[in-house]
Amino acid sequence: MPFLLANNANLEERLPLYIRCAGSHEQQEVERIRCGYALHQLFLTRRGQGTFRVRGGREYRVGAGMALLMPANIGHHYRPDSPADAWTLGFIAFGGSAADGLLSQLGVDKLPARGTASSRYREQPIAFHTPNFEDLWLRLEAIWHRIQQGSEQAYDASRRLYDLLLALIEGQFPSASQPGKTAPPGSPHTALQIAVQWIHDHLTERLLVPNVAKAAGYSVQHFHRLFVASYGVTPQQYILQLRMSRALQLLGDYPGMTVEQVAEQLGMDVSYFIRMFKRTYGTTPKRYAMANG
Structure with missing residues (x-):
């Protein structure tokens, strides 16, 4: 973020x-x-x-x-x-x-x-x-x-x-608080917490929404509805935004890191990473690194 x-x-x-x-x-x-x-x-x-x-x-x-x-x-x-x-x-x-x-x-x-x-x-x-x-x-x-x-x-x-x-x-x-108000382990809110933590823990891997939904204990369709209702974005959009945010941190904190290394750290193909970075920030990762190095 x-x-x-x-x-x-x-x-x-x-x-x-x-x-x-x-x-x-x-x-x-x-x-x-x-x-x-x-x-x-x-x-x-x-x-x-x-x-x-x-x-x-x-x-x-x-x-x-x-x-x-x-x-x-x-x-x-x-x-x-x-x-x-x-x-x-x-x-x-x-x-x-x-x-x-x-x-x-x-x-x-x-x-x-x-x-x-x-x-x-x-x-x-x-x-x-x-x-x-x-x-x-x-x-x-x-x-x-x-x-x-x-x-x-x-x-x-x-x-x-x-x-x-x-x-x-x-x-x-x-x-x-009212007795028993804390969300039980199987509640949708708890499931979203588990899913978000799972995404953070596996951000360097090839994240697939079906795997995230499985970690939360829901079908893909039901998990998608719950996620959009809470975040206002789809799970795919959330994962992409998180990766783009992490890309800025990596490029800023490690000036010597190549675009290929950043993409690998984010679990993304290099060409897809460059395309998504440019769509998000209006410039390529390489140009961003040169301008902020």
């Missing part, structure tokens, strides 16, 4: 929750210690470990399966703990009139602002483990696919953002 800017500027004032951007990548060092970011941010760590530091010196270390909520306009800096180990971070930036209330429900800390009377408080980030991490990641990916489709999906993306934040609250306060 490469960085994606939501195309809904004309709707931001109407939506109680709106998305500015979303994505995931192998995170590098980011410096925003002076002013922070204009909107709230949710970070999900899929792999590796990193540290967030806010203005004033407080640090938050996050590892795999953890989330961090960064309130708007809080000066911060973050980086992977080890340059040698990949820190895979998913993120979404959001705002709207309903955003502050949802952050409050999640228990975003409020500490006395530095240099002020103790009656004045300033929001602080909160980092926590997420028992429902795979569900949250699945929802983040679904939002990314929605905003990729353009402004016509802005309302649906807003609804999905609310569901994501509600799932985050539910994961932190399970006593508020």
